[in-house]
Amino acid sequence: MRQRLFIPGPVEVSQEVLLSLAKPLMGHRTKDFEEILIECWNMLKQVFKTKNDTLIITGSGTSAMDAAIASCISEGEEVICITGGKFGERLAEIARSYKARVKEVEVTWGETVSIEKVEEAVANSSAKAITLTHNETSTGVLHDAEKIGKIAKEYGLLFIVDGVSSVGGNEFKTDEWSIDIAITGSQKCLATPPGLAFLSVSNKAWEVIEDNDTRNYYLNLKFYRKSLKKNTTPFTPAVSLIYALHQALKEVFKEGLENRIKRHSILAKATREAVKAMNLELLPKEEVASNTVTAIKIPPKLSDDDIRGVMRREHGILLAGGQAQLKGKIFRIGHMGNVSYAELLGMLSALELTLKKAKHDFKLGGGIEAAESIIGKI
Incomplete structure (x- = not known):
């Protein structure tokens, strides 16, 4: 009996996406592959609803969460992390792993965050950033990213949003909601096989990243920015998965x-x-x-x-x-x-x-x- 997936990722993918994985490999530094990357980056901008740079990382959604925290936050800096589920807590765990001072806004699992509590936490802190899991996969709760984005903007904080199970399925407006780093993955709403993660990065975030001394290497977003200017990736990407992404994104916009x-x-x-x-x-x-x-x-x-x-x-x-x-x-x-x-x-x-x-x-x-x-x- 063929098993059907009704889990929150990975999801069923189209026959065309599966077939794209079987295409012959091409050199990842060739002009042909460069054209595919450019089209993917441009389509991702539309999915994120942003004019900011978009990046592709070979890794799970967690790799992009790690990249965002590591590239923006230095040891000893304060981060406000909104929890309320497995993945909101994961952002806090990542921040702690880089020796950040984490101030949690705790949320009962199955409930949404209190905007008043977020504002109170921000007003009484020296935080550099706020993290939020927009759509908490572990509880099925959708948090109000728009209102939290306004708080982040008012106080001059970076706003880092995990949209892994949200982008492409829920309304998600990166620029309008003042999101500095938006994150998603391939295996959920975009209906691509697992293994790719995507970020959009604002100019404000780039200024912080360029000034930050990250401890990470593979997930150092400075490398991705440098390569982006050359229409390539800093490390060998998962070529076949990018074929699949290219096809899946075309299907998104066909619908x-x-x-x-x-x-x-x-x-x-x-x-x-x-x-x-x-x-x-x-x-x-x-x-x-x-x-x-x-x-x-x-x-x-x-x-x-x-x-x-x-x-x-x-x-x-x-x-x-x-x-x-x-x-x-x-x-x-x-x-x-x-x-x-x-x-x-x-x-x-x-x-x-x-x-x-x-x-x-x-x-x-x-x-x-x-x-x-x-x-x-x-």
Whole structure:
């Protein structure tokens, strides 16, 4: 049985993207490859909604998070890190690994950050930067990057935003929201195989980076800037993955970026309505829920295996579990990338059968009906 991915990355990719991986390799310093890189950089600018430089790193999304912190923050400097989930906490962990003084704005997992708490933390600090995970993959919460960007701008701080599970699926406006370094990865909303990370870097951030004595080598963004001016990369890139990225980005713009974001929004709304109709409880409040991943509480009488295990074994569908303190307490449905409405309905149908087998109390077919009521309004 072929396994279908409904996890928040990696995601299913198109046949055209898969085929692009089989193309013959070319020299990474050739004119032909340079043209592909330039097109990718330009399309990434449109995805990020920025006029800033865009960079491609061969590595996971975490490599770009590491690069941003290492290139901007010196030992002993203060950073305000908004947590509230596994990946918000990861930014704080990276900052600590470079001997920064981390001031956390703690957020209960499943809730959104208090803007008042952020402003209070900034006003009573000597911080150089604020970090935020825009779309917290571990909880399905979307934070208000726009309001936090205004605070960062008002106080003259760098604003570093992890948009790994957000860019291309949620509204994300790098320049308008005063984001100095925006980060995303290949394996989520852009529907490219894992292994590439992307950043947009503002002029303000470049000034800081050029003046910073980073301890990193491979992820030193100064090297990437120097190579960018020559239309190349500082180190050998994953050539085949960049072929795949090139094809995937063309598919994004064939659909239309705004259409893609709208589709993600409809998928998310349909999923939430279906889940409620199945007598399941969402982890976050709907007004702060993500477009790209839905986090759902496991009913008290059921186990993780009753849901995710059966979905995998009997229906060939992979869902994500909870992480850290939420392990065994929630499951997560990823509906990002190229997921179609028909594919979503198929997954929800399998979830209904799984819950029925577990003797969960709900009306069979109610979830599908609720989802169709949302999709049918298109």
